[in-house]
Amino acid sequence: MSNIFAMAQKEIRAYFGSPIAYIVIGLFSLLFGVFYYAILDWFVKQGMQMAMGMGAGPQSLNVNERMIRPLLQNATVLLLFVLPMITMRTYAEEKRSGTMELLLTSPITDVQILVGKFLGALSMYAAMLAVTLLYVLVLFAFGTPEWRPIATAYLGLLLFGGCFISVGMLVSSFTKNQIVAAMMTFVVFLLLWIIDWLASSATGLFGTSAGPIIEEVLNYLSITQHFDDFGKGIIDTKHLIFYVSFITFGLFLTARSVDSERWRG
């Protein structure tokens, strides 16, 4: 346990000791701010239109439903670009600088290294999300949003990002080159993102017998669809299990990848 902690601490230090953390957090909050402004603008206009037309009915605009939920949903797009920058270095850098030899010859297991690195990257990502929380808190000063759906949405974001991080670490374990790792990670993220687009054409491709099953599988694998319920304020074990098992599987493959590299030399 202390090994995992030491490893995670080292990773966090590496992020904040180099420009990576500041660039990533800066870029992310800048883009998040643009999204925030656009959606807020739209939200305010909607509110004004409603107030002017039909003498303000009993219904009013729900801040959670019309503002925060779409905002966080859109923010997941940003992760596509930002998370590869966090994960690209995890293994690639150790391999390039030869420090992998230090880690693998120290009395610390591969799994401890892996989990430590994952927690380090996840903390970095959490720090990034924490900054965006400031934007959301501003809304509390001018309206009365529900905090619970916000909490579940952030939990969802954390899990969602965790999946990407585990995939990103896997890709990083394939190469010594951080740029290659980042590019490949981005492509893999994108594929996971749009996997449900393929779902709708599955019947056409695979015929009526296999098609619907493949469609269902692809829909299930779609990492974005599982996020919807978290955004609505629902914690469904179905989605929780999906994310947790996705992360575990990603980390498992990473462990295998590191191990196989040992054998191949």
Added chain:
Amino acid sequence: MIEVQHLTKRYGQVMAVNDVSFRVERGEILGFLGPNGAGKTTTMRVITGYMPPTQGKVVVAGFDVFDQPVEAKRRTGYLPETPPLYPDMTVREYLTFVAKIKGVQAGERHARVAAVMKKIWIGDMADRQCGKLSKGYRQRVGLAQAILHNPDVLVLDEPTAGLDPKQIIETRQLIKELAGTHTIILSTHILPEVAQTCQRVVIITKGKVVAVDTPDNLTHRLRGAETMYVLVDAADVDATSALQAVPGVTRIGTSDRHGSAVGYEVETSRGQDIRRDLAAAVVSKGWGLLELRPLRMSLEEIFLQVTTDEGDDDKLKTAATVEEVAQ
């Protein structure tokens, strides 16, 4: 302390290490000698548990490296060819991190890091980033990292490569000092280094062990006969016949000429010291004896002999005898 038994490592079709066996006793410094690509680094990587062997096993301090890796690694310090440093960390941060993952207890960490920095003379660089250190200091920090958890066994892959002459001497001195409390394997392709620091030498080429012995024995035994070099000032008289008359001499050759003095290479059968007789023979003729010394094969020559002529059966046999003698 370290036992390597029939170690074989294959990378796909390439045989990097082929059936290598040797032992290192407690407190000993073993030199691991071989040309580049001979399998030194691979062997060391298996010993340190970085990679598993294809066949065979390695036991370090009583623990099988493959079956009980954590226990074995706890007792091993490793300095790879390039020191494994994190460029963004300061030396102190780096060593503290290494102390953590090497299992140094939290209470002792601070003192241990300070002690090692003092021992390796890197205290003045404690707060400098590793990435900004000179080559010599990197190497030292690498060494500090290896001895941090006070391991029984130290594996050093070319510890003096890329250092300047002064640093090389300092590093060798340091390694000798460490030998009392640690068992050391060190690899190199610099031969004087082996002669100066190691008690025993393993010569490896193309993945196979070709010789195991002390540096002294190697220089002696690899030569069938012993040769004396005699520089005689005989005023242009040929001294060959006079030297030939000395009992024990088997062959004589002229090697070089310095003005009126002529150098001879006098071969004798092994184990006979004919220096006194040679000197007496020269002096009794009234010639000047300017030089008399045994010609020994330098380690370089041995090394070349053992590692390059593997087609030559005689040479291989010689190497094999050396190995038998060593055992």
